[in-house]
Amino acid sequence: MKRLFGKKKPLFKNIINPPFWVIVIVLLGMISFSGCLQDDLVLDHVEIREYQGERLSSINDFRENSIKGPQYVDKENYTLKITGLIENPKNFSYNEIINNFPIYTKVVTLYCVEGWSTKILWEGFLLSDILEETNPLSEGNVIIFHAYDGYTTSLPLEYVKNKNIIIAYKMNNVTLPPERGFPFQLVAESKWGYKWIKWITEIELSDNTNYKGFWESRGYSNKGDLNESYFE
Ligand SMILES: Nc1nc2c(c(=O)[nH]1)N[C@H]1C(S)=C(S)[C@@H](COP(=O)(O)O)O[C@H]1N2
Numbered sequence: 001m002k003r004l005f006g007k008k009k010p011l012f013k014n015i016i017n018p019p020f021w022v023i024v025i026v027l028l029g030m031i032s033f034s035g036c037l038q039d040d041l042v043l044d045h046v047e048i049r050e051y052q053g054e055r056l057s058s059i060n061d062f063r064e065n066s067i068k069g070p071q072y073v074d075k076e077n078y079t080l081k082i083t084g085l086i087e088n089p090k091n092f093s094y095n096e097i098i099n100n101f102p103i104y105t106k107v108v109t110l111y112c113v114e115g116w117s118t119k120i121l122w123e124g125f126l127l128s129d130i131l132e133e134t135n136p137l138s139e140g141n142v143i144i145f146h147a148y149d150g151y152t153t154s155l156p157l158e159y160v161k162n163k164n165i166i167i168a169y170k171m172n173n174v175t176l177p178p179e180r181g182f183p184f185q186l187v188a189e190s191k192w193g194y195k196w197i198k199w200i201t202e203i204e205l206s207d208n209t210n211y212k213g214f215w216e217s218r219g220y221s222n223k224g225d226l227n228e229s230y231f232e
């Protein structure tokens with residue numbers, strides 16, 4: 001009959017063997033270090049390129065042609081101001097917005113007047129949700145958006161409400177990169193790209209239906225509807 005354990009070293013001898021402990025300590029070290037690395041990397045994911053069977057564009061398919069080039073907004077010092085015809089003007093930090101408002105997602109295509117387009121999964125908050133926090137006055141019927149680079153544009157309040165317009169902080173599952181408008185870009189669906197203001201700093205409720213933003217005051221249609229010409 002064979003002896004099952006006959007030739008094996010006793011377990012306790014393995015345990016006091018120095019190389020054994022060196023290996024255990026090195027392994028534990030590696031595991032906890034990789035944990036730290038992961039904590040730093042939870043910041044972001046890899047962008048998705050397909051959503052519910054639909055092929056998406058890449059966040060790298062945009063042409064960067066902003067009036068003053070990419071803007072680098074510091075998340076810690078950033079505030080989004082809500083101003084104008086409202087009872088309670090309010091400022092929000094980046095985290096207050098990300099953490100407090102219900103999340104909405106939409107696949108929407110941006111069409112630039114230059115002739116290119118990008119289909120993206122946008123994720124953000126409802127513009128009406130943030131306006132509601134400030135008790136809008138009934139005279140307000142236009143929203144004027146201001147941005148970090150001095151760019152402005154405007155849209156009717158009716159359109160914003162009826163179309164459930166969102167302001168995005170993620171595209172294709174990743175946080176907006178600086179060139180794409182971090183922290184926030186307006187998803188102005190069914191409107192030309194120049195209505196999709198990036199790096200939003202202020203949302204102003206107004207009754208000035210004749211207000212003209214950066215490109216609108218240079219001859220582009222103030223309505224900005226995709227199914228119409230972009231020349232006024
Ligand atoms: N703040 C700001 N937002 C902006 C612009 C800009 O110059 N500044 N350009 C607009 C235009 S013309 C387009 S087509 C879209 C997308 O432009 P992008 O490819 O440069 O992101 O952003 C819009 N939002």
Ligand SMILES: [Mo]
Binds near residue numbers: 111112113193194
């Ligand atoms: Mo554009």
